[in-house]
Amino acid sequence: MARLNVNPTRMELSSLKKKLASAQRGHKLLKDKRDELMRQFMNMIKENKQLRSEVEQGIAEANRYMAVAGSVMQREALETALMLPKQEVELDVSEKNVMSVYIPVFDAKYRTSDPDDIYSYGTAFTSVDLDGAVSALSKIFPKMIRLAEIEKACQLMADEIEKTRRRVNALEHIMIPDYQETIKFITMKLSENERSTTTSLMKVKDMVLKQSHDFK
Amino acid sequence: MSEMYKTAVIGDSASVSGFAALGLSVFRETDPAEISKLINRLAANGFGVIYITEPAAALVSDTIKKYRSRKLPSIVLIPAIEGNTGDGMRSLHEAVEKAVGSDILK
Numbered sequence: 001m002a003r004l005n006v007n008p009t010r011m012e013l014s015s016l017k018k019k020l021a022s023a024q025r026g027h028k029l030l031k032d033k034r035d036e037l038m039r040q041f042m043n044m045i046k047e048n049k050q051l052r053s054e055v056e057q058g059i060a061e062a063n064r065y066m067a068v069a070g071s072v073m074q075r076e077a078l079e080t081a082l083m084l085p086k087q088e089v090e091l092d093v094s095e096k097n098v099m100s101v102y103i104p105v106f107d108a109k110y111r112t113s114d115p116d117d118i119y120s121y122g123t124a125f126t127s128v129d130l131d132g133a134v135s136a137l138s139k140i141f142p143k144m145i146r147l148a149e150i151e152k153a154c155q156l157m158a159d160e161i162e163k164t165r166r167r168v169n170a171l172e173h174i175m176i177p178d179y180q181e182t183i184k185f186i187t188m189k190l191s192e193n194e195r196s197t198t199t200s201l202m203k204v205k206d207m208v209l210k211q212s213h214d215f216k
Numbered sequence: 217m218s219e220m221y222k223t224a225v226i227g228d229s230a231s232v233s234g235f236a237a238l239g240l241s242v243f244r245e246t247d248p249a250e251i252s253k254l255i256n257r258l259a260a261n262g263f264g265v266i267y268i269t270e271p272a273a274a275l276v277s278d279t280i281k282k283y284r285s286r287k288l289p290s291i292v293l294i295p296a297i298e299g300n301t302g303d304g305m306r307s308l309h310e311a312v313e314k315a316v317g318s319d320i321l322k
Contacts, residue, residue, distance in 0.1 A: 041315055048308060056295050056304065063297045066234050079233065088239035091221040091264045093288065104287055106264065109220075111239065134237040141238055144292070148265040152290035154308070158315040159285050165317075 004182040008189035016186070020179040027171040034164045037099050041157045048154050051147045058140030065133035072127045081121035081130060087111060087138070091145070101160045103153040108145045221264025221288070226251060227272045231296040235267070248275040255279050259289050269296035270303040 006012045070078060088111035095102045121130075225235040229244040236242045241263075245251050251272055256279070258266055266289050273280055273293050280291050293304035313319045 038315070045308070045312055049305075052304060052308060056300055059295050060300060062234055063231065063295070066230065067297060070230055079229075082233055082236040087237065089223055091223060093219055093221050093264050095287070102287060104264070104290065106221075106290075133234045137234050138238055144267065144294075145265070148267075148290040148292045151292055151308070152287070154311050155284050156287070158311040161315040 002178060002181075003185050004178055006182060006186070008186045010190065013183065013186045013190070016179055016183050020176065020183065023171055023175050023179060027168065027176065030164055030168045030171065033099060034161065034168055037101070037157060037161050037164060040098060041154065041161060044150055044154050044157065048147070048150045051143055051150060055140055055143050055147050058136060058143065062133045062136035062140070065129045065136060069127045069129035069133055072129065077126070078130065081126050089141075098153070098157070099160070101153075101156050103156055104149060106145050106149045108142065219262075221262055223265045223267070224258050224263045225267045225294075226254060227267075227269030227294075227296055231269045231294075231298075240267075246272065252276045252279045255283070255291070259283060259286075263289050265289060266291045267294050268292070269294055270301040271296050271298070274301075274303060 004016075006016070073081075090109045092107040092109055094105045094107070096105050097103075222241060224241045224243060225232045226243045226245055228246050232242050232244060243254055245254055251268075255266065255268075255276065268280070268291060270293050273291075283289060283291055293307065295301070295304070309319050
């Protein structure tokens with residue numbers, strides 16, 4: 001702990017006391033913020049983990065179909081079949097404020113809402129596995145959107161939690177003890193001055209009395 | 217306040233072709249410098265979500281890290297056709313470690 005480099009005056013003392021009070025209030029608020037952020041983060045990270053494993057499984061399934069489709073169809077035919085999609089996705093992005101962390105909220109808008117109307121090719125020249133791949137992907141896609149949203153939210157919240165934790169620690173272990181020590185130092189110094197003034201006054205009084213009454 | 221954003225997929229041809237059927241913008245790219253440039257260009261041009269295959273993401277981890285603390289775009293790792301490398305889960309664990317101080321998901 002280091003004492004701050006200030007003059008031991010009453011003015012400094014009162015301003016330091018004010019600073020200490022606001023530091024303590026800030027510390028309490030930040031601590032509450034950190035705890036609440038942490039609580040929400042834990043909920044989110046659980047959902048995130050769950051979603052990620054679901055999405056990874058879904059994509060793995062689609063990839064299995066795709067691998068088969070790629071082996072029975074020619075590369076060019078496959079690319080051509082998928083070249084002109086029927087489906088179109090647009091993301092409506094708004095934002096949500098969670099404990100002053102702004103996290104994005106994605107709302108996917110599809111051009112065709114019919115899940116059977118997503119195949120952009122005739123079935124004559126394509127493998128049935130391609131249908132399987134496309135349908136598996138379209139099934140998992142809403143979860144992928146949610147995953148993008150929640151993954152970003154988790155990253156942003158992790159950043160904010162780290163920042164808040166640093167602030168809380170700085171206040172708790174450095175700023176507040178420093179203020180307290182400096183306040184103690186100034187109080188001691190001031191009362192020391194006071195005592196020294198009193199003693200010298202008593203001395204002067206003695207001297208004056210001795211002079212005016214001239215008694216021994 | 218809301219705006220319309222687009223969605224992109226980056227990766228090797230075999231892994232990402234299927235996403236074209238869903239109407240996502242598909243970019244077949246395997247060169248690190250090109251992927252990095254592509255991500256920057258997409259981020260500046262109204263793409264809200266970028267899915268990238270794990271092998272492709274491993275090549276440009278610096279670029280991806282740069283966008284982590286931004287609100288948009290959200291860059292999400294997905295398994296490629298060769299299988300799951302676990303990089304996507306690992307980034308989740310990293311976030312937990314950053315926030316909590318230790319990885320409590322294990």
